[in-house]
Amino acid sequence: MKRLGILLSGRGSNFIAIADNIAAGKIPGAEIAVVISNKPYAPGLQAAEQRGLNAHVIQSKGLSRAEHDAAVVACLREHKVDLVCLAGYMRLISPVFLEAFPNKVLNIHPSLLPAFPGLDAQRQALEYGAQVSGCTVHFVDENLDHGVIITQRSVPVLPDDDEHALAERILEQEHIAYSEAIRLVLSGDYEICGRRYLQKGISPRRHRDTEKSRWG
């Protein structure tokens, strides 16, 4: 079994989607080892407790980034985590963290990167006048919303969209994309060429068709 460590700060809908997809057998060989929140009252943390998962709060207040990250890394190691998934974790992570889990930290972002990194990505897309947005799951590197892209799903921006409506529609796709990316990475069947994530032994067209039939 590959053990996932989920880091979150809030609602936790991406965490719940991952947990549901594991339960439904859509991410074979994966289990959630621990859920860690930097916010004590994060609803996602309560959802983890209700599911009987190991759930920890590691508050950042009063700690330097390096100290906080060291505590998070220690907790992930204690639970023998293989892959770290940032799921609405609203903190930058330090090089020390990335060195502890090289190419083993994923993040989801609600835009088609490299467009609209940072906060309020959906509002940025609307204000820019983008007609298509979406979500991106990527490896985390030392720069904000920047690492190698594993998968993206696009969402049209509709004329009557406000930030909330667009965010809701993107979120539906996030819930599919994150589990898909975790499954792909856990398969180990990929290589990274420069910035490109390439699934091994499967042509790009075949890959797209396989994913389409699996995830809809």
Ligand code: GAR
């Ligand atoms: C999601 O939309 C996620 O993409 C975004 O926060 C939300 C968390 O929702 N993350 C970022 O903006 C990171 N830059 P959730 O707590 O319901 O999963």
